[in-house]
Amino acid sequence: MFTLVVIAHVIVCLIIIGLVLLQAGKGADIGSAFGGAGSQAVFGSMGTPTLLGKLTTGVALAFALTSFWLAIQGHKAPVPILPAAPPSAPAASPAPGPAPAPAPK
Numbered sequence: 001m002f003t004l005v006v007i008a009h010v011i012v013c014l015i016i017i018g019l020v021l022l023q024a025g026k027g028a029d030i031g032s033a034f035g036g037a038g039s040q041a042v043f044g045s046m047g048t049p050t051l052l053g054k055l056t057t058g059v060a061l062a063f064a065l066t067s068f069w070l071a072i073q074g075h076k077a078p079v080p081i082l083p084a085a086p087p088s089a090p091a092a093s094p095a096p097g098p099a100p101a102p103a104p105k
Contacts, residue, residue, distance in 0.1 A: 002070075002073055008062075008066055009066040009070060012062045012063045012066060013063065015059050016056065016059045016060060016063055019052065019056045019059060020056065022052060023053070023056065
C-alpha cells in the first residue's frame with residue numbers, strides 16, 4: 001500500500017508541475033514587478049475559475065492528501081537503514097584433504 005501511494009504521489013507531483021506551467025501568469029509584465037499600473041489586481045478578484053484552475057485545485061488537494069498520508073505512515077514504524085551488527089562470517093574450517101595412510105605394523 002505504501003509503495004502504491006508513493007507512486008501515486010510522484011504522478012500527482014508531475015501533473016501539478018505541468019498544470020502550473022501551463023497556466024498564464026497574472027501581471028507577468030516587467031512593469032508590474034516595479035509597481036507599474038498593470039499590477040493593481042495581483043491579489044484581487046480572479047473572476048470566473050477556468051477548467052485549468054479547477055484541475056490545479058483538485059490535483060493540489062490530492063498532493064496534500066498523499067503528502068499527509070505518507071508523513072503519517074513514515075512516522076509509524078521506524079526501520080533502521082543499517083543493521084545493528086554486521087553479519088558474522090562463518091568460522092573457517094580446514095579443507096578436507098586426502099585421508100592419512102594407515103601406519104604399518
